[in-house]
Amino acid sequence: MLGLSSCSHLNLEQAPTNDEKLLLEDYFNGKTRAHGVLLDRSGAPQRYFVADILGTWNAQTQTLVLDESFVFSDGERSKRLWTIKKVGANQYTGGAADVVGEAQGKINGNVFNWTYTLQVPYKGRTVNVDLDDWMFLSSNNVLLNRAIMTKFGFKVGELVLSFEKL
Numbered sequence: 001m002l003g004l005s006s007c008s009h010l011n012l013e014q015a016p017t018n019d020e021k022l023l024l025e026d027y028f029n030g031k032t033r034a035h036g037v038l039l040d041r042s043g044a045p046q047r048y049f050v051a052d053i054l055g056t057w058n059a060q061t062q063t064l065v066l067d068e069s070f071v072f073s074d075g076e077r078s079k080r081l082w083t084i085k086k087v088g089a090n091q092y093t094g095g096a097a098d099v100v101g102e103a104q105g106k107i108n109g110n111v112f113n114w115t116y117t118l119q120v121p122y123k124g125r126t127v128n129v130d131l132d133d134w135m136f137l138s139s140n141n142v143l144l145n146r147a148i149m150t151k152f153g154f155k156v157g158e159l160v161l162s163f164e165k166l
Contacts, residue, residue, distance in 0.1 A: 010113075010134065012106055012108045012111060012113045013108060015108060015111045017108060017109030017110050017111055018109070018110050018137075018138070018139075019110075020109070020110035020137040020138070020139065021109060021110060021137075022107055022109070022110045022111070022112055022135070022137040022143075023107070024064055024084060024086075024092060024105075024107075024112065025057040025059075025062075025064050025086060026057075027137070027141075027143060027163075027165070028053065028055035028057075028064060028066055029055050029056070029057040029064070030054075030055060030165070030166070031052070031053070031054055031055075031165070031166040032052075032053040032055060032163050032164065032165055032166060033050065033051070033052055033053070033163070033164050033166055034049075034050065034051040034053065034145070034161045034162065034163045034164075035048075035049075035050055035161060035162055035164075036048070036049050036050075036051070036145070036159055036160060036161025036162070037049075037159070037160050037161070038157060038158075038159055039157060039158040039159070039160065040156075040157055041154075041155050041156050041157055041158075043158070046157075047072050047073055047074060048072070048073040049070050049071060049072045049073065050070070050071050051068050051069065051070045051071075051161075052068070052069045053066055053067065053068045053069075053163075054066070054067045055067075061085075062085060062086040062087075063083060063084065063085050063086075064082075064083075064084040064085075064086070065081065065082065065083055065084075066080075066081070066082040066084065067079070067081055068080045068081070068082065080096050080097070080098065081096055081097065082094055082095070082096045083095055083096070084103075084105075090106055090107040090108065091104075091105070091106050091107075092104075092105040092106070092107075092114075093105070094114075094116075098118055098119045098120075099116050099117065099118055099119075100116075100117040100118070100119060100128055101116070101117060102116075103115065103116035104116070105133075110136060110137035110138075111134070111135070111136055111137075112134070112135040112136075112137075113132070113133070113134055113135075114131075114133040114134075114135070115130070115131065115132055115133065116130075116131055116133070117129070117130050117131070118130075118131055118149075127151065128151075129149045129150065129151050129156060129157070130149070130150045130151070131147045131148070131149055131150075131159075132147065132148045132150070133145065133146075133147040133159075134146050134147070141164075141165050142162060142163070142164060143162065143163040144161075144162050144163075145159070145160070145161045145162065145163065146158065146159070146160050147159040147160075
């Protein structure tokens, strides 16, 4: 995922910020719900989803575990278990069973950029897609998320979602 940050149109250090301060370990500790849509490469909605997330922060090991349960508009259900390690004041690494290699992320104020390669099912097989994932903490503790999905440098889809603390 970090490998894509060099291809990103937005530079984290130059991204406009607001007065909010995003810390993944604070925001995702406890229960969170995401509402999202998967868009194809032209921007047409393909699937809607809701994800319930239970986050557990371990200050001693500087590790955040996110247990995500997805329900898609077509009835499909899936799970993902992220393990995210805080490796610096504003830096994180992480992984999940369907993440190839190690995800890399960095925060600047209220903005988080997370890059990784994800294995996704497609037409009866699994393909790897690169995600350039951006999160923006807005007022009222709303976290907005936009992730561009690419394959061989070409956009193949996009995820747009919002998170709310429960």
